Each structure stands twice: as structure tokens, then as C-alpha cells.
Amino acid sequence: MTISDPSLSLQKAIRARLIASPELMALVQADHVMDANGRPEVMPAVFVGEGQTVFRRWDATTYATLHVWFAEPGLVQCKEAVSPIVAALRIDAQADGVLLIDGFTVHDMQATQTRYVRDPHGSYSHGVVTVAAIVKARTA
Incomplete structure (x- = not known):
């Protein structure tokens, strides 16, 4: 089967890179890094969420949104978890290879935006990380 949209392949790679990060795994269990909807039932958690692909003739830019959740009254733990996420998802083909x-082949990937949202009830912190990756389809 030919894969024509890279978003699922990228989602799998993002999860693999996150659970390979010792810094992140010190804060979030590997089985709490998942594809799920809504507020998590387990805390802390990282949801690899929404995706979008913008196709061009020779390559595409694929976006992924990650949601970082902690049961805490502030945003400290959430912000501490986002730093290793940003570091784990950096790919620079010129410096590190593809x-x-x-x-697909990922030539460039990085977090393009981070946001931190306070829970209206004060029980949870919620971080949102947007990731962009430039990918090219591979044959066989």
C-alpha cells in the first residue's frame, strides 16, 4: 500500500522520539504518550493530536499538535515537560541527517509554537506544542 499522507507516519515517529527522551520519561510515563481525545484520564500525559499536511509538487509540510497535561494548580510541570519535547523533535538534515x-523522509522538523493554557477549574495545566516537518515521499 502506498502512503500518500505523511501525518500518521509522522505521528508514529513523534511518539517514538518522545519515549526515547530520558528527560521527558522522567516526567511522563511512556504509556501516557498516546493518540487520544479530550482531557486525559491518566496524568501526566502527552497526546499526539491533530495533524495537517500541506502538499507541494516535490515535498510537503506536515503539522502535528501535541497536548501536554499535568494535574497541577499552576503551569510549572507542564512547562518543564515541554522543553524536552521541543528538543526531542528537532531534526535538521544538514546538521544531523534525515x-x-x-x-517518507523528514528533512526538517521542529516545534514552531508552544502555548500554555490554565484550566478554568484550576486543577490542570495544559500545554500545546505545534510541530512542523518538511517531508518528501520515498519510493520503496
Whole structure:
């Protein structure tokens, strides 16, 4: 089967890179890094959420949104967890080489935005990390 949209392949690679980060795993259990909807039932958690792909003739930019959740009254733990996420998701083909994912080659990937949202009830912190990756389809 030919994979024509890289968003699922990128989602799998993002999860693999996150659970390979000792800094993040010191804060969040590996089985709490998942694809899920809504507020998590387990805390802390990182949800690899929404995706979008913008196609061009020779390559595409694929976006992913990660949601970071902690049960805390402030934003400290959430912000501490976002730093290793940003570091784990940096790919620079010129400096480090490319990343091969299912059906595609990632030439550049980085967090493009982080946001921190306070829970209206004061029980949770919620971080949102937007990631962009420039990918090219691979044949076989």
C-alpha cells in the first residue's frame, strides 16, 4: 500500500522520539504518550493530536499538535515537560541527517509554537506544542 499522507507516519515517529527522551520519561510515563481525545484520564500525559499536511509538487509540510497535561494548580510541570519535547523533535538534515519514517523522509522538523493554557477549574495545566516537518515521499 502506498502512503500518500505523511501525518500518521509522522505521528508514529513523534511518539517514538518522545519515549526515547530520558528527560521527558522522567516526567511522563511512556504509556501516557498516546493518540487520544479530550482531557486525559491518566496524568501526566502527552497526546499526539491533530495533524495537517500541506502538499507541494516535490515535498510537503506536515503539522502535528501535541497536548501536554499535568494535574497541577499552576503551569510549572507542564512547562518543564515541554522543553524536552521541543528538543526531542528537532531534526535538521544538514546538521544531523534525515529521519526515515514510513514512506517518507523528514528533512526538517521542529516545534514552531508552544502555548500554555490554565484550566478554568484550576486543577490542570495544559500545554500545546505545534510541530512542523518538511517531508518528501520515498519510493520503496
